[in-house]
Amino acid sequence: MSWRFWQPPLTREVDEELEFHLEMRVRELVSEGMTPEEARAEARRRLGDLRAMRRRLLHLGKERNRTMNRTEWLSELRQDVSYGFRTLARNPGFTAIALLTLGIGIGATTAIFSAVNAVVLRPLAVPDVDRVMLVSELYEGRPADVSIGNLVDWQAANREQPMFTGLGAINWRNYALAGDPPERVLGAQVTAEYFSVMGVAPELGRVFGPAEDQPGGARVVVLAHRLWQRRFGSDPSVIDRVILLSAQPHTVIGVMPASFDFTAGTEELWIPAAFTPEQRAQHDEHYLTVYGRLRPGVTREASQSMLIAAQRVLNERYRNENGSRLVDVQPMMQQFVGNAREQLFLILGAVVLVLLIACANVANLLLARGAARARELAIRASIGAGRARIVRQLLSESLALAGSAAVLGVAVAWVVIRTLVAAAPPGVPRLELARVDPATLGFALALALGSTLLFGLAPALRTARTDLQSVLRTGQIRQAGSRRDWLRQGLVSAEVALALILMVGAALLVRTAVHLQRLDPGFDPKGLVSARIALPAESYPTPESARLAFETVLQHLTVSPGVKRAALSTQVPMGPGGGSNGLVPEGKTPGPESAVDARMRLVSPGYVGTMGLRLKSGRDLAPEDRAGTPRVMLVNETLARLLFPGLDPLGKRVLCCEGSATDPRWKTIVGVVGDTRSGGPDQPAVAEFFMPLAQSPDAAWGWINRTLSVVARADGDPLALAPAMRESLRRVDPSLPLYRVETMEALLTNALSPSRFRTALLGSLAVIGLLLALVGIYGVVSYLVTRRRTEIGVRMALGASGRDVLKLVVGQGLRPVLVGTAVGVVGAVAASRLLAAWLRGVSPNDPLTLGAAVVALVAVAALASFVPARRATRVDALEAIKAE
Amino acid sequence: MPGPETDLLQGTLDALILKTLSWGARHGYAIGRWLEETSADTIKVEEGSLYPALYRMEKKGWIEADWGMSELGRRAKFYTLTATGRARLRAEVAAWQRLSGAVGRILEA
Numbered sequence: 001m002s003w004r005f006w007q008p009p010l011t012r013e014v015d016e017e018l019e020f021h022l023e024m025r026v027r028e029l030v031s032e033g034m035t036p037e038e039a040r041a042e043a044r045r046r047l048g049d050l051r052a053m054r055r056r057l058l059h060l061g062k063e064r065n066r067t068m069n070r071t072e073w074l075s076e077l078r079q080d081v082s083y084g085f086r087t088l089a090r091n092p093g094f095t096a097i098a099l100l101t102l103g104i105g106i107g108a109t110t111a112i113f114s115a116v117n118a119v120v121l122r123p124l125a126v127p128d129v130d131r132v133m134l135v136s137e138l139y140e141g142r143p144a145d146v147s148i149g150n151l152v153d154w155q156a157a158n159r160e161q162p163m164f165t166g167l168g169a170i171n172w173r174n175y176a177l178a179g180d181p182p183e184r185v186l187g188a189q190v191t192a193e194y195f196s197v198m199g200v201a202p203e204l205g206r207v208f209g210p211a212e213d214q215p216g217g218a219r220v221v222v223l224a225h226r227l228w229q230r231r232f233g234s235d236p237s238v239i240d241r242v243i244l245l246s247a248q249p250h251t252v253i254g255v256m257p258a259s260f261d262f263t264a265g266t267e268e269l270w271i272p273a274a275f276t277p278e279q280r281a282q283h284d285e286h287y288l289t290v291y292g293r294l295r296p297g298v299t300r301e302a303s304q305s306m307l308i309a310a311q312r313v314l315n316e317r318y319r320n321e322n323g324s325r326l327v328d329v330q331p332m333m334q335q336f337v338g339n340a341r342e343q344l345f346l347i348l349g350a351v352v353l354v355l356l357i358a359c360a361n362v363a364n365l366l367l368a369r370g371a372a373r374a375r376e377l378a379i380r381a382s383i384g385a386g387r388a389r390i391v392r393q394l395l396s397e398s399l400a401l402a403g404s405a406a407v408l409g410v411a412v413a414w415v416v417i418r419t420l421v422a423a424a425p426p427g428v429p430r431l432e433l434a435r436v437d438p439a440t441l442g443f444a445l446a447l448a449l450g451s452t453l454l455f456g457l458a459p460a461l462r463t464a465r466t467d468l469q470s471v472l473r474t475g476q477i478r479q480a481g482s483r484r485d486w487l488r489q490g491l492v493s494a495e496v497a498l499a500l501i502l503m504v505g506a507a508l509l510v511r512t513a514v515h516l517q518r519l520d521p522g523f524d525p526k527g528l529v530s531a532r533i534a535l536p537a538e539s540y541p542t543p544e545s546a547r548l549a550f551e552t553v554l555q556h557l558t559v560s561p562g563v564k565r566a567a568l569s570t571q572v573p574m575g576p577g578g579g580s581n582g583l584v585p586e587g588k589t590p591g592p593e594s595a596v597d598a599r600m601r602l603v604s605p606g607y608v609g610t611m612g613l614r615l616k617s618g619r620d621l622a623p624e625d626r627a628g629t630p631r632v633m634l635v636n637e638t639l640a641r642l643l644f645p646g647l648d649p650l651g652k653r654v655l656c657c658e659g660s661a662t663d664p665r666w667k668t669i670v671g672v673v674g675d676t677r678s679g680g681p682d683q684p685a686v687a688e689f690f691m692p693l694a695q696s697p698d699a700a701w702g703w704i705n706r707t708l709s710v711v712a713r714a715d716g717d718p719l720a721l722a723p724a725m726r727e728s729l730r731r732v733d734p735s736l737p738l739y740r741v742e743t744m745e746a747l748l749t750n751a752l753s754p755s756r757f758r759t760a761l762l763g764s765l766a767v768i769g770l771l772l773a774l775v776g777i778y779g780v781v782s783y784l785v786t787r788r789r790t791e792i793g794v795r796m797a798l799g800a801s802g803r804d805v806l807k808l809v810v811g812q813g814l815r816p817v818l819v820g821t822a823v824g825v826v827g828a829v830a831a832s833r834l835l836a837a838w839l840r841g842v843s844p845n846d847p848l849t850l851g852a853a854v855v856a857l858v859a860v861a862a863l864a865s866f867v868p869a870r871r872a873t874r875v876d877a878l879e880a881i882k883a884e
Numbered sequence: 885m886p887g888p889e890t891d892l893l894q895g896t897l898d899a900l901i902l903k904t905l906s907w908g909a910r911h912g913y914a915i916g917r918w919l920e921e922t923s924a925d926t927i928k929v930e931e932g933s934l935y936p937a938l939y940r941m942e943k944k945g946w947i948e949a950d951w952g953m954s955e956l957g958r959r960a961k962f963y964t965l966t967a968t969g970r971a972r973l974r975a976e977v978a979a980w981q982r983l984s985g986a987v988g989r990i991l992e993a
Contacts, residue, residue: 020961021913047932057936060939064943
């Protein structure tokens, strides 16, 4: 007998071998003439210290056994796994379905996980990023930007009660970067503390210090890695070079590392804020974004109460400017990721549902196969394979399956990530960083392994527990059948429930999309194109010079060929820019309580006509509404209702934007225009008013950073007007870039793209989920038909018609579907509430949508069970009975 | 203990054992006897080092052991060469020939 199978305990092995040696030697020595006693002593002497040798051999033997066990275990595993692969290859149909099911499940989950990882989980390249706080003013319960005066006073409070290592501010601005072609670059004015709060060192050169962050300090600029790469070819000698930013020379002193480019759309250069003493004293204009780094041991709450206490004092001191502001302190990460977080987690949830359906499906497939393979396993058991070995073999099969599925899943994930990044709406921060990275791969492998255990172990244990004797005798599994059916039907019910939840969610989003597509935007987008022009304050210091420049551009454009109409506006619908102001209607005491907040548009005469806004009453703005003539404005219907409820607003006067108690500067409402959905078709209309640019207060040019949109309407393709727009600008100032040239139709489409993206994503997930569930239903009904062949045969022999059999089988197949549907309806009503924020024109538990999804699901489920049921009607009664 | 001398000795002993087993399965005592007879006068093989060497080589997978009946009808542990062991023997022989050839040329020069 080979000792591989019969392995004596090590001590016995060593003792027996040494004993054998001594015996043989004694026999030899005795034959040479020694007495047995002498021979025994001599034999021992020759072998040396017997005890030491025994200890040595035991030690070596133990090591040897360990090595051999490992080798054996590995070779058995290799056997099992290769057997597993061969089994998979022998059942191509099963394997294909199982692999596809799992591969898609794992792939989709991995892809979405990569996205979540990139956007939410991976921290910014800021050391101890969770100590960096976004500090905002809390105005009427909502976080708002900070005035310079408040920042200065907070810094003073922080010096008295140090909570932050520093408070740094950033204010984004656009710059015209000279060169060929001139380029518009998003940059930021930051205070010297900004870089130390972020705690990121420059890659090249240095960042600026407090001395440069002073009015009259050196004009310096720090470049982002991206800009350095794009415009300066990553040339290290860029340091100390002087570049022209909005016509002002700036010396490059540093380049920040690539990791400091948090997203594709962030600022590309930093300039000292250098607040003037006047700015530092003003508390009225709130436009700074402030970050602070908490000192070690200081909690967010403590820092917040300190700042709130300081702010209460400020509110007393600057009552008009501050009102009753509080202070909000939130982790920077939270603000950064924003609501993309919810969106991605919701999608991740949907994907996990798909993965669960996939796992349930494969579990069902494996269960069915376990039943079919009962005889094979019984034979294996009878020739001596232990239960552990059988379980392990089945597990290895699942492992082989899950391993292949993981490989397939990673491939699927790669494709899905690519598609996701390409199809995602702009503005999801850092999504472009999503790729199949090691963490994600680990996630996929964990999923594969988890799925293996989930769907591999349960069927394996079940199979191993069956009564092998009876299986061998009858070739079929007798007992455990009813429990097995229960499990299989339960799995189908679960699949159906999960699929229904997905379907209802998707259907709600589809209905929202249809609703949005049909909405009237309030203007006529056909043939409209808009673009932005920003005048540098340095070249156009006075309001007159800026006004003249814009008016000249508009004059050139109006007479350009192909242009039907053209106009200027601070903001076009869905476009950048804008601002809002409080309006006090005539007859009310001026004050914060009587003011109505509305979006302000400063426009050229003809804006209403160019955009195709509907003039509801009164007149349009005219060229005659200039400085010196009575001040006028247009309001939209929403604002008219808010200002003068139930009254005709025409001819009424309002206070706004400028003036004082002695010089109120009343503006007369001369016309009412229809509402537009300026924030996008999925946003409700807001209150808006339109004032002539020619009558706008001088300070307004500062509010809008001397930046306007120019819009033009063409007869044909609106983009064909872009060269004319460029030329009109070039004739006024060749150094200025024309940017954000967009057609209104494109803006409308883009505004809907987040909603379209969600709809497409959830829609495809729902379709995948439904398909997987159908595969599951089909599998279970097929299995039922196989199991009940004899019974069906008997029934048919006793006169049952094909119709009866069909009804019986389909009825049986639909039972778990109906159970699943009932559970799914409850789940869907609960889960759809999470979608509420994205729904328009349909309520989360819209009965019509729910009903339609249920009907659709039950109908396709009936179809899926009908196909195998038809097979049952073709059972030859006699043959089926004989086969038993 | 590792060291140039013991390494050489141990390596030599290993090679000799592999050679012994290349003609077929043997138990430990037979291996020892054969080593005594063929190299009695030139190389003195310590009997005490034989079994540790066998266990070590078994662990390395060069030889395998099976329990069987000895010529005298007693249970004994028989060692045989594995494929790895055979390859090892070929390598040892080649190395030895290179070494002895080189040393021979130097000494005869």
